[in-house]
Amino acid sequence: MRNVCMLIFVFFLSTNNSVAGVDPTATNDELKWWLNVGFIGNTFGVDSNGAGAVSGVTVESRHGLFTLRNSYYEDANIFESIGKCLGAALFSGECNDDTEFEEWAILYGKALKDSDVSLSAGIGRVKAKNADKPSENFSTIGLPFEAHWRPTNGRYFGVGFIAAGNINKEESFVGLYLTFQLGKLK
Numbered sequence: 001m002r003n004v005c006m007l008i009f010v011f012f013l014s015t016n017n018s019v020a021g022v023d024p025t026a027t028n029d030e031l032k033w034w035l036n037v038g039f040i041g042n043t044f045g046v047d048s049n050g051a052g053a054v055s056g057v058t059v060e061s062r063h064g065l066f067t068l069r070n071s072y073y074e075d076a077n078i079f080e081s082i083g084k085c086l087g088a089a090l091f092s093g094e095c096n097d098d099t100e101f102e103e104w105a106i107l108y109g110k111a112l113k114d115s116d117v118s119l120s121a122g123i124g125r126v127k128a129k130n131a132d133k134p135s136e137n138f139s140t141i142g143l144p145f146e147a148h149w150r151p152t153n154g155r156y157f158g159v160g161f162i163a164a165g166n167i168n169k170e171e172s173f174v175g176l177y178l179t180f181q182l183g184k185l186k
Contacts, residue, residue: 032060034183036069038162050074050098054164054177060111065118067107069144071164073175074098099130101173103166105144116153116160121145126168142168153185 038054052073059066109120124144130136143166150160158181165174 030062032184032186034058034158034181034185036162036179036181038177038179052101052175052177054162054175054179065107065109065111065120067105067109067120067122067146069103069105069107069124069146069164071103071105071166071175073101073173099128099133099136101171102127102129103142103144105166107144107146109146116150118148118150119146120148124166126166126170128171138170140168140170142166142172148179150181150185153181155186156184157182158185 034057036054036056036058039052050073052071054069054071056067056069103124103126105122105124107120107122107124109118111118122144124142125139126142127139128137144164145167146162146164148160148162150158152159160179160181162177162179163174164177166172
C-alpha cells in the first residue's frame with residue numbers, strides 16, 4: 001500500500017502544465033472556484049459499507065486545483081437504518097448503534113487536458129465515533145484522493161460525480177457521490 005501512495009504523489013509532482021492542461025499564461029483574473037455538495041453516495045470501507053455525503057471548496061489556478069474537503073458517512077445500510085430508527089422510535093427510543101466517520105482533507109490536483117476530469121490527492125484526518133461501542137472510536141491521519149467528473153458545467157452552476165476515498169491504517173474507504181457545484185466555474 002505504501003508503494004501505491006508513493007506512486008500517486010510522484011504522479012502529481014511530476015505532471016507539468018502541458019500534461020495537465022493548465023494555461024501557464026493564465027492571470028489571477030482567470031481564477032476559478034466552486035463549492036461542492038454531494039450526496040446519495042454509497043461508501044465502501046474495509047469492514048463496512050454505508051451512505052455518505054461530501055462537501056468542499058476548490059480553487060483552480062494556473063498552478064492546479066486546491067481543495068478543502070469534508071466527507072461523512074455512516075457504517076450502515078441506509079434502508080436498515082431507516083427501519084431500525086422507525087422501530088426504535090415506536091418502542092425503545094434509541095436507534096444509533098452505527099459508527100459515524102468524518103474526514104477533513106486538503107488535496108492538490110490537476111485537471112486533465114481538454115477534459116472535464118480532475119484528479120487530486122493530499123493529506124487528511126479521519127475520525128470515527130460509535131456511542132454504543134467506544135472501543136471502535138479512532139482518529140487517524142490518511143491519504144485522501146478523488147477523481148472528479150464535471151460533464152455539465154455552466155458559468156456558475158454544475159453537476160458532476162466524485163469518486164473519493166481515504167487510505168489509512170484504521171478504516172480505508174471509497175465512495176461515489178452525485179455533486180453540485182456553485183461558483184465561478186468558467
